Each structure stands twice: as C-alpha cells, then as structure tokens.
Amino acid sequence: MNAINYEGNKYLFEELKELDEKDENKLNLRVKTEHFIVYFRENDSKCMGKVIDALENNYSRITINLDQKLQSKLIIEIYSNIKSLHHALGLQDAPTWIRGGLGAGKIIIASPLNPPPGSNFDNVVNTAIHEFVHILVNKINNNTPRWLNEGIACYEAKDNNESWIRQTVSEGLSNGKIPTFKDLDTGEDFETFFALNGYQYSYTMVEAIINLFGYDKLRRFVRSPNKFDEVLNISKTNLYMKYIDYIRENY
Numbered sequence: 001m002n003a004i005n006y007e008g009n010k011y012l013f014e015e016l017k018e019l020d021e022k023d024e025n026k027l028n029l030r031v032k033t034e035h036f037i038v039y040f041r042e043n044d045s046k047c048m049g050k051v052i053d054a055l056e057n058n059y060s061r062i063t064i065n066l067d068q069k070l071q072s073k074l075i076i077e078i079y080s081n082i083k084s085l086h087h088a089l090g091l092q093d094a095p096t097w098i099r100g101g102l103g104a105g106k107i108i109i110a111s112p113l114n115p116p117p118g119s120n121f122d123n124v125v126n127t128a129i130h131e132f133v134h135i136l137v138n139k140i141n142n143n144t145p146r147w148l149n150e151g152i153a154c155y156e157a158k159d160n161n162e163s164w165i166r167q168t169v170s171e172g173l174s175n176g177k178i179p180t181f182k183d184l185d186t187g188e189d190f191e192t193f194f195a196l197n198g199y200q201y202s203y204t205m206v207e208a209i210i211n212l213f214g215y216d217k218l219r220r221f222v223r224s225p226n227k228f229d230e231v232l233n234i235s236k237t238n239l240y241m242k243y244i245d246y247i248r249e250n251y
C-alpha cells in the first residue's frame, strides 16, 4: 500500500495493489477519515474529497438529531460506472435514477462526476449522507416504515432539489391527490414509492413531524411507528390532517 497525496486533494489515499485495476467493479483506492472509509477508483479521486467532507461535516448534526452514533468506521464505495453501481447494489434491471443504496453494512453510491439521469453532482454527493441516515435509522428500528425511513433520510441529507419537492407538493395540493402514510408504506418496492412521488412527499411528512413535535418525539416514533396516539398524542387520521394543513401553509 502506498500513501499518495493527489494534486488538489487534502486527503491522503492508499492504493490497494492486490486489486485488479482493469476490472471496473473493483475499487483500488482508499481513504480513511475519522468516521468513514471511502473506496473508489482513480477517476473519482477529484470528487472523493467532496463526498468525505459532506459526510464528516454533517456527522455530528445528524448523530445528535437521531441520537445514534457509528460504532466503527463506515465503508462508502463510489462507482463511476452505472453497471458497476447496480452490480454492487445487487440489483438487476435497476431503474436508471438510482443514485445509491446500502450493501451489507456499507454505503454504495454513484460517482458525483457521472450522475445518473435526473441528478446532478450535489444530489449524488448528498446521497452518501442519505444512505448514512438510513444506517442510523435502521439502528433505531430495522423495520421503520418506508415513508418514515426515506423521509428522514431525504430531510436530513437534502439530496433532492427543493424546487422538485415544492412543485410536486403544490401540484398535489391543487389536484387533491396527496398520498397517505399507508400509500407510501411500500416496503422494499422502491419503484412504486418513486412512482407515487414518495421521496418528495415523505420529505414533507417528516419535516412536518419535526416542526410540530420535535426530534425527541420523532426518535420515539421511529422506535414505535404504529403508536401514533402513545408517542405523538394524535390519531393517525388526525396526524394526516395536520400534515395536510402544514403543507398548505408551507408549500
């Protein structure tokens, strides 16, 4: 292993000689920081610093908000080739919009320098934060409903453009079609979730819960997501009505 200080980069990275450099599925460079270990290939050495900064600069805010910390350094893998990304995620026929996901105890993202269709550089950088939030939420409750889990990840990471969220929600308000919590509880079916505009709506659902009830209640709600009355002192139906009022006022 060599320590290399790449031009324009403040991070020292190591080269892993044992990996096959011709195989696009293999990542041969590594950087270790306080909380993360990032694996990538040479063409991403210009953007890995942005990914690391995004993760480290948001680490304390998010771990405080969720009251969860990492027990050991978390692995992030960056794939500049979309096929390699899907391969690493174990997805066949994956939708092209996928920017990242979780592997076994690690985060897998596209390269910010080669964003999937519909995304830009910053969306992909912040996807690393989005997946990190999933790791922490899953530590609280591995069975968190899809809308709540995605909503927290999207809200904390800001990985989608605000204009996209605002446009979707204001259209939904004008045509009276706002999905319910149950509609967006799609389990592992993230294509249906996407088709229902789940990323945009779940962001605003979690934003509403944080603004109306605070992070302490949010954390308790993640632990017991069916106990609307017990945790939030409100029925599921009334929470939905309060949520609609919230987006009417704010979107």
Ligand SMILES: [Zn+2]
Pocket: 130, 134, 150, 153
């Ligand atoms: Zn997600």
